[in-house]
Amino acid sequence: MSGLNTRVEEKKARASLISAVERLVSKEDVIYCGTPIEIAREWNSNRGEEGYEATIFDELVSRFEEPDDPKPPNLSTVAKPISETNYLYELEKTTQDIINAVLNVQKNDVGANSVTIPNTTKTIKLPSRTITLSELRRLRRQLTNINKTHTLDVDRVAELFVEYLNTNINR
Incomplete structure (x- = not known):
């Protein structure tokens, strides 16, 4: 039963974090904390049993995409400017x-x-x-x-x- 409680608590914590980030992030304000992988791995290992297993941590790292410049808008939603009048x-x-x-x-x-x-x-x-x-x-x-x-x-x-x-x- 403790596994279920842990998942429920983790889900609540994620929802709270996502909600807070959504309030703070806008077109002008983007939140991104760049941490080198080796430092993140060290922090994870220092968490003991609360940290991710090494394979899960590596999978998370491989799926993470660092933000570039602000993502360009979808072409279907952008009004197409007519640069040539003719x-x-x-x-x-x-x-x-x-x-x-x-x-x-x-x-x-x-x-x-x-x-x-x-x-x-x-x-x-x-x-x-x-x-x-x-x-x-x-x-x-x-x-x-x-x-x-x-x-x-x-x-x-x-x-x-x-x-x-x-x-x-x-x-």
């Missing part, structure tokens, strides 16, 4: 240029199996059928809707649209 214009223009390149190759080189896109290292793999303008516009609209909030680096739009086309063109 982001949507560039997105539309770049994707339209790629659509035009695809249509030109299909029109001028009927047997072509790929389209080389200027200013990228990527190529679009053409299917054996003709890709229609409406299909290309639909895919462009999908990509634009996904990225209206500036999730793409404007310099990578062409490359990512080519990847998007290659993924979705043969579906």
